[in-house]
Amino acid sequence: MRLVIKALASIMVLSAALLSPVVMADWAVNMPKGVTDISHKVYDMHMLAFWIMCVVAFGVFGAMTYSIIKHRKSKGVTPATFHESTAVEVVWTIIPFIILIVLALPAARTLIAQEDDSNSELTIKITGYQWKWQYEYPDSGVSFFSALAEESRQARVMGSGIDVNDVEHYLLDVDKPLVIPVDTKVRFLLTANDVIHSWWVPDFAIKKDAIPGFINTMWTHVNETGTYRGQCTELCGRDHGFMPVVVEVVEKSEFNQWLASQVEAKESGQQLAATN
Amino acid sequence: MNAALTDTDHHDDHHHGPAPGLMRWVTTTNHKDIGTLYLWFSLLMFFIGGFMALIIRTELFQPGLQVVDPHFFNQMTTMHALIMIFGVVMPAFVGLANWMVPIMIGAPDMALPRMNNWSFWILPFGFTMMLSTLFMDGGGPAGGWTLYPPLSLQGGDGFPFLIFSIHILGISSIMGAINIVATIMNLRAPGMTFMKMPLFVWTWFITAYLLIAVMPVLAGAVTMLLTDKFFGTAFFTAAGGGDPVMFQHIFWFFGHPEVYILILPSFGIVSEIIPTFSRKRLFGYASMVYATSSIALLSFIVWAHHMFTVGMPLSGELFFMFATMLIAVPTGVKVFNWVATMWRGAMTFETPMLFALGFVIMFTIGGFSGVMLALAPVDFQYHDTYFVVAHFHYVLVPGAIFGIIAAVYYWIPKWTGNMYDEKLGKIHFWVSTIFVNLLFFPMHFVGLAGMPRRIPDYAVQFADFNAIATIGAFGFGFSQIIFVVVLLKCVKGGEKATDQVWEGAEGLEWTLPSPAPYHSFTDQPEVK
Numbered sequence: 001m002r003l004v005i006k007a008l009a010s011i012m013v014l015s016a017a018l019l020s021p022v023v024m025a026d027w028a029v030n031m032p033k034g035v036t037d038i039s040h041k042v043y044d045m046h047m048l049a050f051w052i053m054c055v056v057a058f059g060v061f062g063a064m065t066y067s068i069i070k071h072r073k074s075k076g077v078t079p080a081t082f083h084e085s086t087a088v089e090v091v092w093t094i095i096p097f098i099i100l101i102v103l104a105l106p107a108a109r110t111l112i113a114q115e116d117d118s119n120s121e122l123t124i125k126i127t128g129y130q131w132k133w134q135y136e137y138p139d140s141g142v143s144f145f146s147a148l149a150e151e152s153r154q155a156r157v158m159g160s161g162i163d164v165n166d167v168e169h170y171l172l173d174v175d176k177p178l179v180i181p182v183d184t185k186v187r188f189l190l191t192a193n194d195v196i197h198s199w200w201v202p203d204f205a206i207k208k209d210a211i212p213g214f215i216n217t218m219w220t221h222v223n224e225t226g227t228y229r230g231q232c233t234e235l236c237g238r239d240h241g242f243m244p245v246v247v248e249v250v251e252k253s254e255f256n257q258w259l260a261s262q263v264e265a266k267e268s269g270q271q272l273a274a275t276n
Numbered sequence: 277m278n279a280a281l282t283d284t285d286h287h288d289d290h291h292h293g294p295a296p297g298l299m300r301w302v303t304t305t306n307h308k309d310i311g312t313l314y315l316w317f318s319l320l321m322f323f324i325g326g327f328m329a330l331i332i333r334t335e336l337f338q339p340g341l342q343v344v345d346p347h348f349f350n351q352m353t354t355m356h357a358l359i360m361i362f363g364v365v366m367p368a369f370v371g372l373a374n375w376m377v378p379i380m381i382g383a384p385d386m387a388l389p390r391m392n393n394w395s396f397w398i399l400p401f402g403f404t405m406m407l408s409t410l411f412m413d414g415g416g417p418a419g420g421w422t423l424y425p426p427l428s429l430q431g432g433d434g435f436p437f438l439i440f441s442i443h444i445l446g447i448s449s450i451m452g453a454i455n456i457v458a459t460i461m462n463l464r465a466p467g468m469t470f471m472k473m474p475l476f477v478w479t480w481f482i483t484a485y486l487l488i489a490v491m492p493v494l495a496g497a498v499t500m501l502l503t504d505k506f507f508g509t510a511f512f513t514a515a516g517g518g519d520p521v522m523f524q525h526i527f528w529f530f531g532h533p534e535v536y537i538l539i540l541p542s543f544g545i546v547s548e549i550i551p552t553f554s555r556k557r558l559f560g561y562a563s564m565v566y567a568t569s570s571i572a573l574l575s576f577i578v579w580a581h582h583m584f585t586v587g588m589p590l591s592g593e594l595f596f597m598f599a600t601m602l603i604a605v606p607t608g609v610k611v612f613n614w615v616a617t618m619w620r621g622a623m624t625f626e627t628p629m630l631f632a633l634g635f636v637i638m639f640t641i642g643g644f645s646g647v648m649l650a651l652a653p654v655d656f657q658y659h660d661t662y663f664v665v666a667h668f669h670y671v672l673v674p675g676a677i678f679g680i681i682a683a684v685y686y687w688i689p690k691w692t693g694n695m696y697d698e699k700l701g702k703i704h705f706w707v708s709t710i711f712v713n714l715l716f717f718p719m720h721f722v723g724l725a726g727m728p729r730r731i732p733d734y735a736v737q738f739a740d741f742n743a744i745a746t747i748g749a750f751g752f753g754f755s756q757i758i759f760v761v762v763l764l765k766c767v768k769g770g771e772k773a774t775d776q777v778w779e780g781a782e783g784l785e786w787t788l789p790s791p792a793p794y795h796s797f798t799d800q801p802e803v804k
Contacts, residue, residue, distance in 0.1 A: 028725040028737060031657055046654045053644040060640060063615050068633070073555070073622040080620035083557040088616070089609070096608040100601045103651065108594060110653035115590045156341055156733055164340040165736050171339075172735045190587075195427040196520060198585060198660060202726040207656045209586050211521060212426060213514020216587035233660040233728040234585075235420045237427060238347045241731030 032202050035224045035249075039205035041110045049103055056099070114206075117219040120187035124180070128190075128197030128210035128232070131239035135178045142262040148242050149173035156242060172229040177246035181255035182225045190216040198234035201247055209234055222249045294794060302397070305389035306794060307374045310396050312691075314371025315684070317399060319760070321363035322677075324407075326753050328356040333715075333749035339736050349732035350418035351410060357421035361538065362445045363403055365672070368680045369541040370395075370452045373480045376687060377456060379785045379792060380474045382465025382801040387458035395451035402444035409434025420730060422531070423498065425512040425523050429505050439502045446491040453487035456480055465784070467803035471565070474783050475558065478565050479544030482572045486533045486540075489576075494530040497523060521586050528579035536575045539639075539671060540568060542679025543610060546632045548783070549686050550614050553629035554621030555780035560613040567606035567613075574603050584655045593652045600650040604643070611640055626778075627701030631682035634674055634709050642670030645720065660730075663723030669716045673752075674709070681708075681759065688766055689773035693791030696766040700758060707755040715748030 033043045071077055125136040132147035148156075152171050155162040164170045180186050190199055192210040200207035204220045222228075230245040250258065294300045294309065304310060331352050335343045344352070374392065378385055386392050410416040414432010417423070431438070460481050464473070473481075501523070503509040510516025512523045551558045558564065580588060580596040588596075614636050623629070645667040649658055658664060681704075689695050718741035723729075727738045734742065773790040784803070788796050 029721040031724045032726070042654055042657055045651060046648065046657070049648045049651060049654065053647060057640070057644060060611060060615060061637060064618065064633075064636070067615065067618045067621075068623065071554075071618065071621050071623055073624045077620075077622050079555040079622040081556070082559075082620075083617075084560050084562070089560055089563050092612045093605060093609055096605050100604060100647075103647070104598060104601055107597065107651045107653055111593060111597070112590065114653055114656070115593070158341040158345070160340075165739075170736050171733060195430070196424060200728070202657065205657055207585050207659060211514075211586065213518075213520065214587065230726070231728050231731075235350070235424075235427065235730045237418075237430065238350065240350075241346065241728070241733050 034203040034205050035222055035226070035228070036204050036220055037223070038110075038114055038220070039203060041113065042205040045106055045110055048106065052099060052103065114218075117187050117217050120185045120219055122181065122184055122186045123189065124178070124186060125189045125191070126178075126199055126210060128192035128194075128199070128236070128243075130194050130237050131232075131243040133178075133197075133199070133243065133245065134193075137259065137262075140259055140263050142259060142266060144176055144262075146174045146176050146178060146246070148244060149175055152242075169229065171242065172231070172244050172246070174244055174246045177227070177248045179248045179250060179255060179258050180220075180222065181252045182222055182249050184252065185219060185221045187217060187219045190218070195236050196234050197232050197236045197243070199230070199245055200233045201228050201230035201245055203228045203230075204247075207233060225249050225251060303393070305385075305393050307378050307386045307389070307392065308691075308792065308794065310386075310392050311371045311374030311376075313396050314367045314374060317396075318364050318368035318371060318680075319763075321359055321367070321403065322756070325356050325359035325364055326756065328352045328359070330749060330753055332356065333746040335732055336734070336742050337746040338743065339734055339739050341733050344732070346732045347415065347418055350420075350730070351416040353730055354417045354419065354421050355406070355410070358406065358417075358442075359403070360672070361421065361534070362442075362449075363399075365538050365676050365680070366445075366449060367399060369480070369483070369537075370449075370456075372476075372541065372545070372680070372683050372687075373452075373456050375691065376785060377459055377477055377480060378463065379690075379788065379796055380477050380783055381460065381463060381468050382784050382797050382803065383459060383463035384795060384797050386455050387462055388455045391451050392455050395448045395455065398444050398448050402441045402448065405437050405444070406441035409437050412437070422524075422527060423501065424527075425501060425504065425520055426514075428501060429513075431505075435505060436502060439498045442498050443495055446495045449487050450491050453484035453491075456484040457488070460484075465797070465801050465803055471562065472803060474544075475547035475561070475564055475568075476541065476544035479540045479547075479568055482568050483537050483540045486537050486572055486575065490530040490533045490537075493526060494534075497526040497530065500526075521583075524583050524586060525580065528582045529576075531582065532579040533572070533575045535668075535671075536571060538676050539679075540572070542635065542639075542676045543568060545679045545683040545686070546614065546635050549628050549632040549682055550617050550636075552686075552778050552781045553626060553632075554618050554623050556617060556621035557782075558613070559616035559619075560609070563609055564613055567609045570606040571603060574599065574606075578603065581650060581652075581655070584652050585659050597650060597652040601647065604647050604650075607643055611636060611643070624779075626685075627696070627698060627705055628682045628686035630702065630705040631678050631685065634705065635678045635682060638674030638678070638709075638712070639671055642667055642675055645670065658723065660728055661723035662719040662727045662729055665729050666716050666719035666723060669719070673716065674712050678708075684763070686778075687785070688763070689777045690785055690788070690790050690792055692766050692770075693773055693789075694766050694770035695773050696762050696770065700762045700765075704755060704758040704762060707758065708752060711748045711751030711755060713748070715745050715752050718742075718744045718748075 031043055031046055123138055125138055127134040132145050134145050136143040151167050152173055154160060155164050155167045190208055190210040192212045197210040198207060199210055206218050206220050208216050208218045226249055228247045232240060232243045335349055412434040416434050417431055417438045419428035500511040504511055504513055510518040512518045512520050547558055547564060578596060578600045581600045649655055649667055685701055722738045722741045727734055775789050776786050784801055
């Protein structure tokens, strides 16, 4: 019953949402603007395409609606007999072409910027596994796995009795997040150990497949500190829906401290292993 | 004329009538019988594939796992796609082609009637085999209908059966396509020149070439998967020097023309229906033919837009982005032509027209999201999210499927000799349209907000729109029962249809009696 009420309420909110932009903001109906220069460019590109499509839709559907209202047999109209017009057909072939050029130019510019991974200051290697991520900092030798957080792991089991609404960041939290410094161009090298995975953080507007036998590159330059969440986006088997990506973006000094502590922990671990 | 000769004629008529009982359907080489078989088969598969969709939507009604295991969920998404593509849309189109292409071009039957029988009758066996994998050790295919290795190679005992069933479906499609090409090339009535052919015939002609070109490519790709798994080859296994991305290139070289195979005949159907109910000739016939041909040609050079995230070189990404955007031009021309056909016509809104108009509007919405997806830099955000799911379901459900339903309402009076229940038909349209939008429109929102596709469980912020989509799914699924009721009522009886059926209809099919006789055009018609 609660579900039915919720469902009916959802329908009402949906209809309200379509009318009111204020409500729409709460319902997350659009792409996030993100926190990198690239993600802002991508967002602008997305909105440009969206508004152009709206204008075209207004024209096409407007003409259709007008025609459906005015040109109906019940109004006693006699049908016209025209069935071609070279001039009109040439015009509506050229206009879409121009619209596409308006879209293609900024898209190409953004794409070129996205693919320029030169002059990076830090490199991180990401390896996809069924079903977790491995992060390596090759310059300092630090390496660790990042898997679904324990709380989500328990709640996701069928019949767990845990209300997933009570779990903070359900399915979007990991045991050990990736840590990167703010205001730094970070280059990611992606590969996979078993099947194809795909690493995505919507706020950075970067997504690339991690493919066994391949090393793909992508990069980001985050402008704001914070915790950013994403998910694996290439079907990778049973637990594809349960390998989130969490990135903590911290101040540079904090990052250096964190990295030093990781190196230290690793070395003491090695010593421990050696003495045994 | 003497008595003996009359007697022979009489005898001949009987000899060529349908065989009695069940064997009529097994041994038939009649294009109408085979068309009917294809259409009923497709309807059955529509409900099987739809049932799988409802399992998916039930699990996704709320966050958390409630109903199915994630592995079974993946089997459902994979099988739903395979069945809807190969078992519903393609057989329905072939069924419509079987019924209508010979009639529309003034031919007595299909050019290759025995092959026609075979191309239908291997289908039920192919799908039985495909569905049987669900009961095998390891379950059915769970790596997505795109079968990307290495994941698809992790399949259980069902894997070789899946590959073999895909081969069977491919053979069936190729035989159907060859038959349609042979029929259109050779059996047109005198005067039926290429540029006089109805657009449904034209779009199917082009579709048939696409099928012949790409189904062997799919067969090759899945055979390489098979040998990788069982015979020690390493086409796609990186550890053996193979290349997993090469599979994606081969697959989408088939896959992109395939998506046009799934839509072009619907373009043709809508181009028949809109002029009829606008009582005005189709606007820009020649440009429609050229637009369809350009879409088909372009479909061969855009495949990698399905894989912008695999790490292609920049030049490759730019090429595939520009080529993909170009498709918007001929597609736009088609939509403009439909609107111009309606413009200053005298429209009425019987059920086929309603579905055709629904097609134009909702297919165009799918086209808009298609243009957005073509933009590579933004596609990195859209790729493999529900935004993509919304896009291709808009072009396939209120697109391809609405086109098929429109065709059935449009031609069923000619098939059965009875008018369908107009009131129920209209209810079917409105209920379907409301629920299909409730089902697929919210998917745009969750996709943009960051929900990946093919996941059985999701973060709680996506819950509300998913609940709405599930309600839409059940509404849409159950409203198709209205369709079945309309069909059964119409087959059993109803108001007798005239030969003309629709006031504004033009074409050879309307010169035949309703129902169309078992053998049509024993005297060749002449087209002026």
